[in-house]
Amino acid sequence: MVLVERERQLAELAGLLEECLHGTGSVVVLRGPVAVGKTELLHTLAEQVAGDRVRVLAAAASPVERHLSFGLLSQLMHGADPAYARRAEAVMRGGVREEGEVGPQVLEEMSRVFLDMSAGEPLLIEVDDVCHADMDSLQCLLFLARRLRRSRIMLLLSDQDRSGIRHPDFRTELSRHPYCTQIRLAPLTHDGVAALLAHDLDAHVAHSLAPAAFALSGGNPLLVRALAEDWEASTRSAGKEPPTGPVVGDRFAERVVSCLHRLEPDALDVARAVAVVGEATRPELVARLSGVGAIETRALVDLLDESGLLHQGRYRHHAAQDAVLRDFGAPARIAWHRRAAALLHAEGGRSTSIAHQLIAAGEAEQPWAAAVLRESAASATASGQIDFALDCLELAHSLADDEQQRAVSRAVLAETEWRVDPAGAVRHLGALTDASRRGLLTGRQPVAVVEYLLWHGRVDEAAAALDRLAATASGPEAVELDAVRACLELCYPAQRRRTGPGAVPPPRPEPRADGPASLVATALAAVRGDVAVSSDHLGQGLHTDAPLTRIALGLLALARPERLSTVAPWCLPMLADAAGREGPRWGRLFTAARADAALLRGDLAAAGWFASAALDETSRSSWGVLAGAPLACLLITAVETGRYEDAAGYLNMPTPGALLETPFGLRYLRARGQYHLAVGRPYAALSDFRTCGRLVTEWWDDGPRQLPWRVDAAQALVRLERRDEARVLLEEQLDGLPVDDERTLGRALRQLAATLEPHERPSLLNDSVDALQAAGDRLELAHALADLGGAFAANGDSRRARPALRRAWRAAQECHAERLARSLQPGLAGTSSSRAASGGPHLRGDLAAELSAAERRVGGLAAQGHSNRQIAQRLCITVSTVEQHLTQVYRKLRVKNRTDLPVLLDAGENESEVAEPLLTEALFNSSPYSP
Template identity: 35%
Template sequence: MTLVERAEALAVLRELTDRAVGGRGRAAVMSGAAGTGKTALLGVLAGLATEAGATVLMAGGARAEQNVSLGLLNQLFHDAPRAAGLRSRAPGEAADLAEPCGALLGLAARRPLALLVDDIQWSDQASADCLAYLARRMRQAPILLVVAGGQAPAHATGLCAELSRPPHGTRLRLSSLSADGVRYAAAGLVGPDAARRWSSRWHAWSGGNPLLLNGLLEDHAAAGFDEEPADAMAGGTYGHAVVTVLDKGDPPVAEVGRALAITGDPKDVAELLGIDAGAVARAVHFLTAAGVLAQGRFRHPAAARAVLAVPDGETLERLHHRAAVLAFRGGAAPERVADHLVRADTATEPWAVPLLENAARLALRDGKVERGIAYLRLARRVCTDERRPSLTTLQLVAEWQVNPARCTDLIAELLTAARAGRLHHHDALTLAKALLWLGRTGPAEEVLGRLPSDAVAAGQEFLVELLASRPWIRATYPAFEKLLGKPSRRNGLPAMTVPGVRRVDAATSLVRALERRPVHGAAPVGVDILRGAHVDESSLETIESGLLALVYTDHAEDAAPWCDRFLAEVTGRESPGWHAGLRAIRAEIAFRLGDLTAAADHARAALTLMPPSSWGVAVGGPLATAVQASVAMGDLDEAGRWLDQPVPEGLPGTRSAVLYLQARGRYSLVAGHHELALRDFTRCGELLTGWSFDGAGMVAWRLDLAETHIATGSLDLAVKHIEDELARANGLPRVRGMATRMLAATSAPGHRPTLLREAGNLLQHCGDRYELARTLQALAEAHEALGEFRRMATIGDRARSLADACRIPLGGALLTPAEPLAPAGERPEEPVSRLSDAERRVAALAALGHTNREIADKLFVTLSTVEQHLTKIYRKLNVSRRADLPASLVLSRAAA
């Protein structure tokens, strides 16, 4: 880097050189903080002296040679062969000093001599004495003697005083670069644009120290682009420069720097290192002057990282352990103490294990999962008493958030503890749920069989766990619900906290949705449960159960914003497992709303965040949605690839098994493999009825059978299944809409439009655009069969528009437009917002093809009112007939 803001110093040195070459001895002491350019300036001076005809002899002090007598002087003689015999002779008395100095004066008599010494603070005593002796005798000789360095040691103070005494000597102090100097230096290396953008930060991070600045600039240049945040550009070169500065100081400087990197606070350093506070203050001053510190702290995090990266593991571990003890005694936050213990890789104090556990719980609460896991690993390693199983369970919970596949050893240890009777009831229940996830039903039954169900034996707190877990297991692993005994309530219901009540209510609501018990009002109950929930380990089951209870009661539109909120919460956590679980639910929600692209994207994300091999038996859920979305979009190849993924043997006893079987059956149906489809749909029915899950909100398997029978021409069987489903689908508009559409397919042509319009009304209510598009297609075809071509064109346009918006490849000539459809999102927004609620209800029904009389009957208004509304609607929307009503009205919930 070009010397910047050193013109004045160069002018002084040039003048000294000229006078010395002219026969008038001159001397100078050049000082300044480490890294401020003293060595670089000595190099420039060497060039000036050479150009002036002087012989240049250079030497540099070194900490390792500070006790080597005449070491520095011998370096000067290295390039002076005629003085070689003097290199090993150490002067003691004044008479001895005359000999080497006389040799130097003799060299100067033949040709001007420039003696340049760097790092004078590391000079040996003998060399310093010789140079001081020379300085007093060279005033009439052509000699230039310049020494450079930091704070001189006691034995060199006389030398520095001699060299800086006027008129023959002077002192030069190199200061740090100003903000303008930093900008000028930066422009020369990385260009003016980057200099203008980042120079203020570089000045703040380097303190104007040229060595540190050069490191920052080289790291920036190595990054290769200017849009990167500047703080990310402090890399290896800058770090090396910081370490170089520390090495320039006295031994305490590096120790103090390391201690500051560990504690971050200068007031703790003296006690941490066990050294005098004055020594710490001097080291801090040294590092502050050099631009490494500001107000006792590192100017950039990369500086602290570089200091700690210097190989000295044993010292670092010892300092971290000492820092942990001091932090604990000082009442520091548990996580701060735990961080030091983890870096020390030891925790021998009696308070260490409880503190590590507490810190882990706090870290997990805040979403710092990997940090919490690190605390627990150390705690388990040093714990040898009865607390270890609980620590292992807590680590299992933490690791599960990241990747359940990492938990094999933890589960094995807990299973051993359970068999030995050393596992607390709460920990045993957590273990059992993990075993069920992995499909290991045998060990799960063994663990659950040891749990008490009596409040006296279990305790009130654990009884709440049982009350929440039993319906959750029934809903999630219905084939194994009997593994967990029904809690005894001999002493009445236990007192429950609000989160406990929510857990029980959420699991119970999901079971009720699956069993087809009263579902009216399920949305308000589900929303109320979710309203008070936040994503954490204790509430995850509540959130998942609450969301699915809404989905399986045809309230997917209500579930979507809640799921999005929880996804936003979990995004900032180190919990890819949780994120994957919520993504799988969001995929299912998107599919039930007919947003096929989003469903496929969410399912793919779920299976990427956590690979299929880590999902256990739950993998059936996201795989099912991925298959369903691909089939609905007509991509059977993609659906086949998802079906090629292996699934665990324990899948058939789970809720996700039914979702998977339905998806596989839909693939077979669309692919024309009707027998395979019938087999899968029939198996769905067998599993669900065997579990007493009679609700159709999760899987309407009877409708799947009906659709397959329609495809094979077995209409009587189809009607039987449709009527059976309709009898059970009270309060489920999506299921009733699908059933009514299929019923129309089995009816006489004249009855189909009425049934299909009714199906459309129901599907509008639940927001399923995919099923609505299929219904509109069928309605258009029904009008075509009756010769009602105007209605066919109107409804066909709406079906085509909706199919295009949803990326649904519906077949049929009616859905082949004369002109290419605009991509989704490019169509101008229709001015439907101009309509009042009443007008919107009328318009939506008219858009579905209902006559004015049918609209009046449905909305319980007069025919005249409908006609008046339509007149206003046409005027506001600037259309002249019902066929021109915008397709967006079809999705209006107002008609429901």
């Protein structure tokens, strides 16, 4: 037995028992809320204080036995001497009732049995939860109470607060006796909770858990012990760290239900009504739902508060509320929730409160239910409570009683699921497509169905639905359909050639600003190149109501690297806007766009991180055909960092069948071709690159603004020693290439150099380095520098080979291009005549520590191949000072000349080729989605 904060009460009971032993009988009533330790105190008195000095007759009343005549007295007689037990049994069996009550003769004879027993030995009669006793037993105990003052009987009863409604005469009669003592037990204090926890848990753990345990239990000892048991059970789980806070588990829930079933029936009904009503608890509603009077309901709620089950009329933890609801049984729970919904509707309650009750019931027969659910769904969607909105719409859809109503409700449900997760709308596409074809949908719903189909690669169905809608559209509806058609053509370029001979293509939108759909169409046309639109005009279209179009637009724009600086000011904020307003799944699209931009500037670490975050396991099914964008980024980063097993795993990921009908599929094909090249499969790579070229030629008028697939194909042809074919492709790529496409120019020149003799390569590679440095692509720059260093080395020009290889290795390290960096290390080591002294490409930390900051700057620039005069001009110092610093650097690093300087010597400055594009970086740093 564990008693905490009950020492005073136990001492008082012990004193009364001593008086009983000396012939002064008494009646003691222990009062308090349910489960505050009254039973523990009764047992402790009987076992530790009474001992063998008295005979203990104990019984526990129960609500299920309250209609059993003399049930409580029968329990008490189990501890009596057999002779007295037989005598009492005979009295109870032959009892005569008078007008529904036990006759006086029976009461007198039963009292005489107890008094006669006390003459032989003192009696301690303990009755737990006397409020649940049967009426016949209560009358006998009350008759005895009037006659035990001069006896050796102590009658000890435990009773709950406010439990006198069933037997008001009994409580009143007891309280008027001068030898009746009332002892009240209150819930434990904060310190008491800590002390009780310390009986089961480590003292330090008990102290740390006490505040939260007190808040969860209200000081109810039964619930505190349950929390201790749940915490101990959680620590026994294999491989788990001990929890840092209380664990609300099965024991806690069980004890809550146990407390409830020890309550009076009215209190139990009130407790159940509070659980059903939930957060919207109001005494008036609880009273009507439970069927208990308003005044009594308030009193019973206060009682439940005092017991620790409730706090300010609400359950202290959702686990307690859930346990009470489970205790109902499904049929009763459903009935209670339906009755609560009807009461709330009758009194004009909030639609969301009514909807919660209808959803909890899982059914509704009232004619107003569907309207309430739809209203609640709209309100919940506006406030971001999407899961609740979906629950409302699911139930409303099940209540629809005609074909069109079911179609419209399904469309609303699909639209809400689409906002949470695009994959969620797939299950509705078949029914919605049929409903759209039959004209059952309203408003923008048919257009939304087309967008869902586009997203998930069901392009033929989308095109057919779009044609069907366009045949009858006019005004603003036609403008919006034009925007969707533009998106269709961008996502699935082959659809531009879908119309048959003689068909007139749809008109192109003019750059207008009279509606969101028009602005989206204009922006799409601008990216496609059909019209010229200023950035200010495009910026007006950021807040459109067409999320699919907006997001597809941004990613398609980023799919063209050479246009990043043009489209970034408006497409990246557009993606950020979608991510912030449409839910966490949509945020991954913006993350994927950031991965693309990071890859374009050669930041492999950031690109891989963003792409992995965008395409995690929980979101893969949501991407539809757009999965090609982050998947291609993951493939490229895995290849460039030398993680070929990871790349193979990405290739095994399932992709939509329509992926290769989209520009995203082109990017995926190119990335797959790069993987094939890296693992020594040039024929497979060439096949992928040529497939890209075929699709580009089929979809668009082939030109330098489209995907530069020829550069990749030429790289594969060079690996196959088919240099003439590669040269023809590269010359085609360079023919008419715009002057602002520095990235494609640099890549093409680098591959063109590989088709020439070694002595012809440096000039082209120098031009390639300049172009890629201007483009800000550090990864391609590292490859070009590596080729330039190799060309110099092949021509025997080690003086210029070493700085170029050092710069290439340095750029590869900064990009995290481990594959390239590893391939450069042997060449770097071979260029140094004093490798042992300088530590090869790696700077020895003990020697580098001796250099001053000025010496590191001068030495670093010298290691990059700058002359003394160039270093002097850059650092604004004299040539003589440069020479003096270099002399100290050679001495401290134990090298003979600048060609032996370690490649990792830091110049202390950022070279222009590794500077990030300021515009794009500023946009990223201002985003709420920074890692």
